[in-house]
Amino acid sequence: MSVDVNTETTRSGQAVQGPEGQGVFALCPDEVTRAEVKVCRGSVSLPVLNPDRMRAAKAFADKAVKMHKVFSVQGPYPVIRAALRARGWVERRKHSSKQPLHHRQAEDSRASSNDGDDSDDSDDNSDDVEKDQDPSRLHDIMSRMVRNEMVYFFWTSRREAINNNNLQKEQITNHFTKAGSFTTKVGLCVNLRNLHWFDSADPDTFFPRCYRLAARDEKHAFIEDYRRTACISLLKYIVERDQGVPRQEISHIIKTVRGQRKQSKRRSTPVVLPQMISIALKVCQDFLESREHTDIDISLETPQTLKEEEWAEFIDSYYLVVHGGAEIGSGDHSVSCCKAMLQRLREVSPQLDIDGIHNIWIIKPGAMSRGRGIKCFKRLDQILRLVDHDPTLIKESKWVVQKYLERPMLVHGTKFDVRQWFLVTDWNPLTVWFYKKCYLRFSTQPYSLDTLDSSVHLCNNSIQKHLRPSQRRHRGIPADNMWSDDQFRTFLSSQGQEAQWETVVVPEMKKAVIHALQTAQDLMDSRKNTFELYGADFMLGCDLHPWLIEINASPTMAPSTPVTARLCYAVQEDTLRVVLDRRVDRTASTGDFQLIYRQAAVEVPQYVGVNLLVEGYAIKCPCPLPPLRSSNCAASKPRVPVEKKDPEAKKVKPLPKRFLKNAETQPKNTSSGVLPPPPVSSEQPGLMSTQTFTLYLPMSVNKSIHTPASRQSHSPLLWKRRAEVPKVRPEKV
Structure with missing residues (x-):
């Protein structure tokens, strides 16, 4: 066995550059020696550490502990590791697990359904990059030196890896809790409906309308929306066909019904276009009246526009005309009516131009990422059948249906979306940083509505990277399907x-991000020393107006293409500039991050818990209270003793039973009109006893009942007679 030893030496003040410019990590100030031992039967690297190097590593680790610069990174983030080490931080790793961390991360991300995590290229990362950056295992040695120290900076790919409730005040982490309120498709769909409580903006101007199919009321609302959109699409089809608009989405409609592969079984009569137009105009008119609140005087007994059977027949006719390409004719009067109605609808419906004429909807699992399970449909029965067949999805409310943008902006005839980063450093006050750079993701196939395949309509890199670009696609789009914002x-x-x-796209994207965060602010945990980087996906309309599709937590940072390798490296570096460098120096550079929103701080009252206390004093009385007397008695007349009973009073008939409720509990002397004195405490004379009693009296009893027995009448209708109140002169009173 032959051994070849190569030694490399760096002097004080130097640093070693990582492979391919992936980062710079500082070494100890003393002379550093790295030995590589190569064995003939395979190459093996065995680091040789001298005592001077060990002492320098120990001093470096002790200094990092003293300055609270111990960090932990879970996941393949070589840029974050290198940037922190360049700032004098030491990593505390987990050495117990034998399974590579990136495999655990991939499994956890597949099992997790809490966030809209879009880690497209998590499988492209590995720990081999870390081995290349630290061939001498210097950082591994320092990691073992700080294995029992507190971590002051956490960077993870999943928020469940760290419990924020157990963190100390000075510890920093890169995930907020309860972010699913806007990073999931269901959460974004529900919360944006409450935007009117936070801002005067309308979510329909930047977020395609969306429904939860598992909720019964929203499912009914979606069916109504689908039918109404079918009516509007029919009006658009009539107008565009008459004008001869050379749109791509109506190019395949110039066909005959004979060539269609599937016909509706319920169609037994030919298409009656005037009747269809009349129904569509009536439905649109009802919609306008509801939006303008002019339908409040309509009786509730007024029948609906169409019954279920009539709706089924109309939808089948709509499929036959728009999707089937049936040859129809229309008069000038019908076209003018359709134009007038569309003009009125455009004033109240901001999504009219992006709807198209095919009534296509996109079905999304509520909390899945990387485009998994997303499908496009144009028929109502197919959409409902897809959701109804799985009771688990209905129970957990995981499915959402969203209106598909049928007329997006195209680049060389190909669909694309925009990945835009933004950073939240605080929720109270809400502080949002917008990244100036972004990138575009293209689909591998030219855009067409003839097919609803994912290769045409989904631009996720996790889907498109496994497909081969079409030969019919324009040569100006690169093979890796990505553009930077500068290229766009x-x-x-x-x-x-x-x-x-600069005037339309960027300002509208900023507004959409701020509005989405405003609706989720009350649901988020406003813990200090916490931040999070998000990735928002936008689509652009024909007028370059951006439409928010979804927001992803833990966006991918893998250098899958030259565009992402450059931009993802920069956004991670700039994130640390905002989070760490500005904590020390407020004038520090923030890179390409721009502060776009900072809310006024809202003081939260300190919660001290519930502390109820009742305070009082004992009532002291020198003698028992005298018995109550009737107001009808003269003040000069003596009080009738309680013990004395008038024999004439026995002739008085008792009150009716409805007035003698719980007669067993009443004192026996209540019939005489004198209440018994309160009992006196036997322990302390002069103090009233705490015992209580209840006196049940009729609400309309005559006052004469409370007079002495000697003045009561012997009439059997005593309870019905009115008392004779003696007339007393005011001066004598």
Whole structure:
């Protein structure tokens, strides 16, 4: 066996550059020696550490502990590790697990369904990068030196890895709790409906309408929306067919019904276009009246526009005309009516231009990522059948249906979406940082509505990277399906739309992000020393207006393409500039992060718990209270003793039974009109006893009942007679 030893030496003040510029990690100030031992039957690296190097590593670790610079990274984030080490931080690793960390991360992300995590390329990362950056195991040795020290900075790919309730005040972490309120499709769908409580903006202007199919009321609302959209699509089809608009989505409609692969079984009569137009106009008119609140005077007994059977027949006719390409004719009067109605609808429906004519909806699992389970449908029965067949999805409310943008902006005839980063450093006050750079993701197939395949309509890199680009796609789109924002701005310049990037796209994306965070602010944990980086996905309409599709927690940072390798490296570096460097120096550079929103701080009252206390004093009386006397008695007349009983009073008939409720509990002397004196405490004379009693009296009893027995009447209708109140002169009173 032959051994070849190569030694490399660096002097004080130098640093070693990581492979391919992936980071710089500082070494100890003393002379560092690295020995590589190569064995003939395979290459084996055995680090040789001298005592000077061990002492320098120990001093470096002790200094990091003293300055509270111990961090922990769970997941393949070589840029974060290198950036922290360059700032003098030491990592505390977990050495007990034998399974590579990236495999555990991939399994956890597949099992987790709490966040809309879009870790597209988690399988592209491995710990081999860390081994290359630390061939001498210097950082591994320092990690063991701080294995019992407190971690002051956590960076993980999953929020469940750390319990924020157990963190100390000075510990920093990169995940907020309860972020599913806006990072899941269900949470974003529900919370944006409450935007009117936080801002005057309308969510329909930046978020395609969305429904939870598991909720019964929302399912009914979706069915109504689908039917109404079918009516509007029919009006659009009539107008565009008459104008001869050369749109791509109606190019395949110039066919005959004979060539269609499937016909509806319920169609037994030919299409009656005037009747269909009349129904569509009536449905749209009812919708306008409901939006303008002019339908409040309509009687509830008024029948609906169409019954279920009539709706089924209309939808089948709509499929036959728009999807089937049936040859129809229309008069000038019908076209003018359709144009007028569409003009009125455009004033109240901001999504009219993106709906198209095919009534396509996209079905999404509520809490899954990387485009898994997403499908596009254009028929109502298919959408309902997909959800109804799985009772688990109905129970857990996991499915959402969202209106598909049928008329997006295309680049060389290909669909794309925009990945935009933003950073939240505080929830009270809400503080949002917007990243100036972004990138585009293309699909591998040219855009077409003839097929609803995922390769055409989904731009997720986790889906498109496994597909081969179509030969029919424009050559100007790269094979890796990505563009930077600079490349896109160059394309806009060639189309004469460069100015709209700064005037339309960027400002509207900022507003959409802020509105989404405003609706979730009350649901989030406002723990200090916490931050989180999010990735928002946008689509652009034909007018370059951005539409928010979803927000992802833990966005992918894998360098899968040259575009992401450059931008993901920069966004991680700039995140640490905002989070760490600005804590020391407020004037420090924040890179490409721009502060776009900082809310005024809201004081939260300190919760001290419930502390109920009743205080009082004992009532002292020198003698028992005298018995109550009737108000009808003269003040000069003596009080009738309680013991004395008038024989004439026995002739008085008792009160009716409805007035003698719980007669057993009443004192026996209540019939004489004198209440018994309260009992006196035997322990302390002069003090009233704490015993209580209840006196049941009729609400309409005559006052004469309370007079002395000698003045009571012997009439059997005593309880019905009115008392004779003696007239007393005021001066004598």
